[in-house]
Amino acid sequence: xNASDRLIVALDVAGPDEARDLISRIGNxxxxxxxxxxxxxxxxxxxxxxxxxxxxxxxxxxxxxDIPNTVERATAxxxxxxxxxxxxxxxxxxxxxxxxxxxxxxxxxLLAVTVLTSLDAADLEQQGSRMDPAELVLHRATLxxxxxxxxxIASGHEAAEIRQATGSDFLIVTPGIRxxxxxxxDQARVMTPAKAIAAGADYLVVxxxxxxxxxxxxxxxxxxxxxxxxxxA
Ligand code: C5P
Numbered sequence: 661x662n663a664s665d666r667l668i669v670a671l672d673v674a675g676p677d678e679a680r681d682l683i684s685r686i687g688n689x690x691x692x693x694x695x696x697x698x699x700x701x702x703x704x705x706x707x708x709x710x711x712x713x714x715x716x717x718x719x720x721x722x723x724x725x726d727i728p729n730t731v732e733r734a735t736a737x738x739x740x741x742x743x744x745x746x747x748x749x750x751x752x753x754x755x756x757x758x759x760x761x762x763x764x765x766x767x768x769x770l771l772a773v774t775v776l777t778s779l780d781a782a783d784l785e786q787q788g789s790r791m792d793p794a795e796l797v798l799h800r801a802t803l804x805x806x807x808x809x810x811x812x813i814a815s816g817h818e819a820a821e822i823r824q825a826t827g828s829d830f831l832i833v834t835p836g837i838r839x840x841x842x843x844x845x846d847q848a849r850v851m852t853p854a855k856a857i858a859a860g861a862d863y864l865v866v867x868x869x870x871x872x873x874x875x876x877x878x879x880x881x882x883x884x885x886x887x888x889x890x891x892x893a
Contacts, residue, residue: 663888665691670867712742728758735762756807777836816851823860857890
């Protein structure tokens with residue numbers, strides 16, 4: 661994989677036309693297009709099928725969490741779109757095993773959402789967890805061993821520990837990426853592209869620093885260059 665292949669652009673835009681426009685501007689400076697909850701309900705599923713049919717890598721960020729029967733059937737439908745990646749909340753093994761059954765026979769890779777990068781220790785306490793984000797991420801990352809998931813979504817702050825606990829065949833996909841000097845927005849556990857790669861992330865998820873840049877192609881190219889430098893360091 662080259663540096664651009666590791667860059668996932670979060671297409672958090674109003675509709676498929678805006679998404680297609682961004683994709684054509686960014687081109688091969690990024691390797692994966694992430695369709696999340698905002699776009700999924702304004703034509704994103706059809707766009708996912710179209711992009712996958714064109715040979716593009718599509719990440720459906722549906723963050724599934726429901727009873728096993730529903731998760732299994734939703735996962736099978738997302739696999740049938742031709743998606744390359746799907747997120748499932750990694751809170752419990754029943755949900756994850758259901759997703760594994762749903763993707764059977766497809767190439768869909770399953771990623772467990774550990775702890776959202778917008779949450780900090782105070783938010784987890786409010787949810788009733790006595791663990792801090794790093795402990796809870798690590799705890800949930802180890803559920804993967806039982807379920808057979810391909811990897812996790814985790815912030816750069818936890819990537820090194822996860823890598824140590826899980827080994828090299830495990831995908832770490834890191835959102836909350838902010839190039840030096842850019843606004844954190846609603847993200848709490850942010851990191852620069854270079855630091856996240858150095859910490860062990862395989863893929864970086866970047867939304868607003870690219871999609872809201874005056875020149876999204878230049879922003880994507882700059883992040884890919886930073887990934888490249890970090891990989892060769
Ligand atoms: O704009 P920004 O770079 O903050 O976008 C990050 C993207 O990654 C969003 O699409 C968000 O839904 C997603 N994400 C996240 N934290 C997670 C999982 C996914 O920020 N734990």
